[in-house]
Amino acid sequence: xxxxxxxxxxxxxxxxxxxxxxxxxxxxxxxxxxxxxxxxxxxxxxxxxxxxxxxxxxxxxxxxxxxxxxxxxxxxxxxxxxxxxxxxxxxxxxxxxxxxxxxxxxxxxxxxxxxxxxxxxxxxxxxxxxxxxxxxxxxxxxxxxxxxxxxxxxxxxxxxxxxxxxxxxxxxxxxxxxxxxxxxxxxxxxxxxxxxxxxxxxxxxxxxxxxxxxxxxxxxxxxxxxxxxxxxxxxxxxxxxxxxxxxxxxxxxxxxxxxxxxxxxxxxxxxxx
Amino acid sequence: xxxxxxxxxxxxxxxxxxxxxxxxxxxxxxxxxxxxxxxxxxxxxxxxxxxxxxxxxxxxxxxxxxxxxxxxxxxxxxxxxxxxxxxxxxxxxxxxxxxxxxxxxxxxxxxxxxxxxxxxxxxxxxxx
Numbered sequence: 001x002x003x004x005x006x007x008x009x010x011x012x013x014x015x016x017x018x019x020x021x022x023x024x025x026x027x028x029x030x031x032x033x034x035x036x037x038x039x040x041x042x043x044x045x046x047x048x049x050x051x052x053x054x055x056x057x058x059x060x061x062x063x064x065x066x067x068x069x070x071x072x073x074x075x076x077x078x079x080x081x082x083x084x085x086x087x088x089x090x091x092x093x094x095x096x097x098x099x100x101x102x103x104x105x106x107x108x109x110x111x112x113x114x115x116x117x118x119x120x121x122x123x124x125x126x127x128x129x130x131x132x133x134x135x136x137x138x139x140x141x142x143x144x145x146x147x148x149x150x151x152x153x154x155x156x157x158x159x160x161x162x163x164x165x166x167x168x169x170x171x172x173x174x175x176x177x178x179x180x181x182x183x184x185x186x187x188x189x190x191x192x193x194x195x196x197x198x199x200x201x202x203x204x205x206x207x208x209x210x211x212x213x214x215x216x217x218x219x220x221x222x223x224x225x226x227x228x229x230x231x232x233x234x235x236x237x238x239x240x241x242x243x244x245x246x247x248x249x250x251x252x253x254x255x256x257x258x259x260x261x262x263x264x265x266x267x268x269x270x271x272x273x
Numbered sequence: 274x275x276x277x278x279x280x281x282x283x284x285x286x287x288x289x290x291x292x293x294x295x296x297x298x299x300x301x302x303x304x305x306x307x308x309x310x311x312x313x314x315x316x317x318x319x320x321x322x323x324x325x326x327x328x329x330x331x332x333x334x335x336x337x338x339x340x341x342x343x344x345x346x347x348x349x350x351x352x353x354x355x356x357x358x359x360x361x362x363x364x365x366x367x368x369x370x371x372x373x374x375x376x377x378x379x380x381x382x383x384x385x386x387x388x389x390x391x392x393x394x395x396x397x398x399x400x401x
Binding site: 042043046133136146147171173183184195202204 | 370373393396
């Protein structure tokens with residue numbers, strides 16, 4: 001059974017195996033397919049039209065399935081690997097072990113944002129940015145410059161306390177848990193973390209930075225925590241909503257999975273705490 | 274200022290060459306009304322300026338851009354290359370280069386893209 005662990009607790013061997021699996025998916029081309037899929041949905045999901053991966057109730061189940069696919073790809077390389085999660089409300093500085101050279105490497109240099117150390121640095125030669133929106137082929141980061149502070153535990157708690165999963169018009173203007181977690185409204189959790197990391201993480205091709213998976217694994221965990229706090233509340237809308245994935249509608253690009261199929265993560269994995 | 278005029282003319286030519294649909298630079302923005310009736314914000318005006326050495330232009334798309342009309346018919350170029358922009362329900366704007374950080378106007382989104390690009394060329398979308 002897959003157990004997803006807090007990245008801060010990983011052993012050296014667990015970090016090494018996770019990194020090696022990432023590098024293999026990059027080498028064989030499967031990694032970039034995930035980047036491409038993400039950007040296609042980023043550009044196509046709109047507030048007034050069809051919206052599936054973002055700015056809509058299915059933001060959470062869509063990314064849950066996206067991460068499950070990615071975790072399975074990692075496990076096809078090394079069956080011991082699971083997706084770690086990054087609790088950015090706790091490990092909230094550039095000095096966190098997450099950014100050490102033996103894991104994801106650190107922030108980019110000031111002149112052009114290029115990450116200079118760790119396994120994904122351009123100088124290591126194993127992490128070309130192929131699916132990109134500009135001419136730069138190297139991984140970039142600018143930790144804590146566009147926005148200074150990551151969300152605090154109190155801010156996370158304020159969003160987890162919201163009693164309703166989502167509300168009409170089910171887009172970036174909605175009130176409710178999903179949109180406050182996604183970050184288009186209120187204290188802004190998910191979006192702010194993308195901006196805090198900077199570089200490719202601030203763009204539509206954000207999965208180019210491996211931290212994308214650790215960030216979304218934590219977003220996914222927060223969804224599970226919200227479900228535990230609000231056992232009487234559930235995914236909405238349930239039926240008949242134009243342009244939005246209702247509870248029993250299938251989701252693109254898979255077309256064989258519904259939000260209803262993804263509400264219980266324990267069928268697929270558990271968390272360490 | 275003949276130098277500036279010449280440079281503008283050259284970049285404008287590059288803009289036309291680089292994109293299927295050029296921005297209508299001088300026209301009023303009235304035609305850029307959002308497709309959906311709700312959240313009908315006032316359409317932003319056109320702009321054409323050099324910011325940090327990059328030419329940024331915005332205005333109503335002059336037809337031909339059937340896909341990716343997520344800016345409500347509004348089009349933004351950076352050095353003649355179309356920047357994928359999107360208008361949020363609250364009237365704010367994002368681009369594919371700064372997707373998670375909404376700003377008030379398409380001009381601000383174009384400037385944010387220039388800041389983020391740090392001199393790198395924008396690639397035509399869709400990415401690869």
